Amino acid sequence: MSLWEYANPKKFMQTSQVLLPYFAVLAAVCLVVGLVWGFFFTTDDYRQGATVKIIYLHVPAAMMAINAWVMMLITSLVWLVRRHHVSALAAKAAAPIGLVMTLIALITGAVWGQPMWGTWWVWDPRLTSFLILFLFYLGYIALWEAVENPDTAADLTSILCLVGSVFALLSRYAVNFWNQGLHQGASLSLDEETNVHNEYYLPLLFCIAGFVLLFVALVLQRTRTEIRSRRIQAIVARERLG
């Protein structure tokens, strides 16, 4: 019994079929609890008013935007090293989700920034690096779409993901250097004394858990779809031959 058993598409399909509903339901529960609690049962911030509540979408989406890329990096490495197709397909499945998460983080940030900073957009390091991350996702997805042979596409996108990760990190530090930030620092760290108040913290934890579960559920679903479409292609090819 090892993790690599799930690299077998059949085994993966069986297991994910069982797990998927749990993840989906748990994600829904966490999100409903977190968002309803956050939106309706917390007090307004004394300076930010009701706009503080956008944190419940903004922060989890931003976290998942980065984590999705990390997941793609890991699955790409697994594909390059061990040639498991499910791994490559999972990376492909995660990319559009990461793209949407990045977009959510950018848009909710803009919506929050307009009343708070008086502007939709500033060239702040965090905002800028998210915009760059968005471009990386776009390029990655475009490369998947452009290459016809699925194995070639998986190889090329994996290499792009590895190189892109290095450059994404580099860009993160480059933009830090390039402009001073307006964005507030982290206030959720476990090792810091001044964090966001518990009243906001607890529903936020639910939202983060909800987003993580939602991401897992979506990736499982999309990977299943990719595997099925791969099977259909195989069947069609066989029909044509025979």
Next chain:
Amino acid sequence: MIALLIRDLRQATRAGGGFGLALAFFLIVTVLVPFGVGPESAVLGRIAPGVLWVGALLACLLSLDRIFALDFEDGSLDLLATAPIPMEAVVVIKALAHWLVTGVPLTLAAPALGVLLNLPQGGYGWLVLTLALGTPALSMIGTFGAALTVGLKRGGLLLSLLVLPLYVPTLIFGAEALTRGLASLDNATPLLMLAGITFGVIAILPFAAAAAIRINLR
């Protein structure tokens, strides 16, 4: 390897090779900017470093898809793959050839265009220095992008989409070093970072690019 370099240089400088195209593009971009933002010297002098860097970057981008595409079409890339020199060396030579026909002329032409944009006195040395340090990185990253998209039929646009985000750190440090040099500030940090990117990229990306080419030739 030297034969390959000479061959690439000769092909690039022949008619239809695209030599000079990057230079002409650089010139046109720089000429267009004053039409867009107005002819006031103060404004132009202020944005000149950024415009020159972005212009050089775009001019580099223009000729990237030619690095491997022609060799791929007529099959010489397959021959190079079976040649006794490793693919990594081929990639380095290709990047070097690209730099020699675009990066070096751009660097040399930049001061003349700096005059057009009213680049302040004392900035010309920094302009040449930062471009000379940064354009090898642009060529190398671009060669990697070209290697990724070599097998595609309409790879040109995709190539830009892939390569431009990768250019961000180089552009930031290059333009920052130039701007700080102009303002007589200490610009050792961005210069060192720029040099670091260039050398790091030359050390690492040939392997990634060679892997991409091998995949594309499979």
